[in-house]
Amino acid sequence: MQSRYGGKEYSSTRDALTKIYKQEGRRGYFKGLGPSLFALLPTWAVYFTTYEQLKVRIGIHYDLAPKSSQLHLMAAIGAGVASNVVTSPLWLIKTRLMTQQRGLTPYFYKNSVHALITIMQREGPLALYKGLAASLVGVVHVGIQFPLYEILKVKFSSNYSERADTTTKAIILASATSKTIASVAWYPHEVVRTRMQNQSVPPFKYNNILHCAKTVVMEEGVRALYRGLPTNLFRVIPSCVITFTSYETILSWLMEADKKGRLRV
Numbered sequence: 170m171q172s173r174y175g176g177k178e179y180s181s182t183r184d185a186l187t188k189i190y191k192q193e194g195r196r197g198y199f200k201g202l203g204p205s206l207f208a209l210l211p212t213w214a215v216y217f218t219t220y221e222q223l224k225v226r227i228g229i230h231y232d233l234a235p236k237s238s239q240l241h242l243m244a245a246i247g248a249g250v251a252s253n254v255v256t257s258p259l260w261l262i263k264t265r266l267m268t269q270q271r272g273l274t275p276y277f278y279k280n281s282v283h284a285l286i287t288i289m290q291r292e293g294p295l296a297l298y299k300g301l302a303a304s305l306v307g308v309v310h311v312g313i314q315f316p317l318y319e320i321l322k323v324k325f326s327s328n329y330s331e332r333a334d335t336t337t338k339a340i341i342l343a344s345a346t347s348k349t350i351a352s353v354a355w356y357p358h359e360v361v362r363t364r365m366q367n368q369s370v371p372p373f374k375y376n377n378i379l380h381c382a383k384t385v386v387m388e389e390g391v392r393a394l395y396r397g398l399p400t401n402l403f404r405v406i407p408s409c410v411i412t413f414t415s416y417e418t419i420l421s422w423l424m425e426a427d428k429k430g431r432l433r434v
Contacts, residue, residue, distance in 0.1 A: 182400045200267045204281045208259035212252050217416060220248035220315070236323065238316045245315035249308030257304060258297035262288070264366045275370040292369060303362035303378045307355065314351035318343050318413070337414060344413035345406050352402055357382065357394035359401065 189197040223244035227233065233240040262284045269277050278284035288296050325339035361381045368375060375381035385393050 182397075182403075185400070200269075204259055204263040204266060204284075207281070208256050208263060211259070212256045213412060213416075215255050216248045216252040216311075219251045220244050223247045236319065238320065241316040241319045242312055245311045246308050249311040250305060253301065253304040253308065257301045258285075260304070261297055261299060261366045264300075264363055265369075268363070268367055274367070288369075296369075299368065300362045300366035303358055303365055303381075306378060307358040307362065310351050310355040310358070313354055314347045317350060318347035321346055337418075340414050340417050341410050344410050348406055348409040349402065352405060353398070356398050356401065360385065360394050360396060 186198075193200075221244075224235070224240060227243050227247075228235060228237075228240050231240075262281055265276060265284055265288075266278060266281065268274065271277050276287070278287060285297075321343035322339055325342045326336060358378075361378050364381050364385065365375060365378065375384060382394070
């Protein structure tokens with residue numbers, strides 16, 4: 170719903186689901202799943218590792234308290250930049266595979282490997298980083314999400330006892346709430362990034378992220394910048410809750426094992 174090709178439009182999430190099923194079958198719902206799964210692990214691995222390291226180093230350098238919102242903001246943005254730069258090619262391939270339509274898009278790939286080889290041959294290696302500028306602008310998203318998550322986690326935890334199940338409830342509530350607010354506040358960059366990544370044959374319609382945003386608003390209206398938002402929230406919120414709950418649980422286990430001397434590096 171974020172991308173337009175050949176006049177093919179979806180009026181709503183239901184309309185998109187119906188048309189995709191009729192034209193592409195059930196497999197159409199899972200386009201780009203392979204590279205998405207392949208990209209998620211390195212993305213979060215780079216992000217969380219960088220985030221925790223930056224919290225320590227920035228905290229020491231600027232003498233900031235561990236629970237400082239300023240500290241969480243700076244660490245979140247730094248980690249967001251690192252993960253975007255490292256994994257940008259994987260997300261571009263995922264976007265291309267999800268939006269390709271035989272005869273409608275100027276590209277059509279058999280699989281992720283074929284997409285990688287074709288893009289490098291036809292568009293050059295730098296094409297794998299199309300949309301990176303928009304992605305870097307998008308680190309504002311995590312700049313909103315992570316500090317808010319840290320604040321809400323403490324707030325929700327104080328409303329419960331110290332039992333493990335209530336701590337999990339706090340993590341679930343904090344991650345879902347922070348992700349929702351950040352996604353709604355900064356969603357237009359997702360649309361802009363998708364449009365930029367889908368440009369494969371010159372002359373390109375959009376010169377840069379500002380020109381893309383301006384053109385979308387002029388041609389399709391402001392609402393176009395929020396096209397696909399409900400579907401996106403339905404996808405990212407459960408994913409975020411699972412990721413953060415798993416991360417916090419594993420981190421808690423590792424810290425406990427380290428205290429008891431069971432962890433050896």
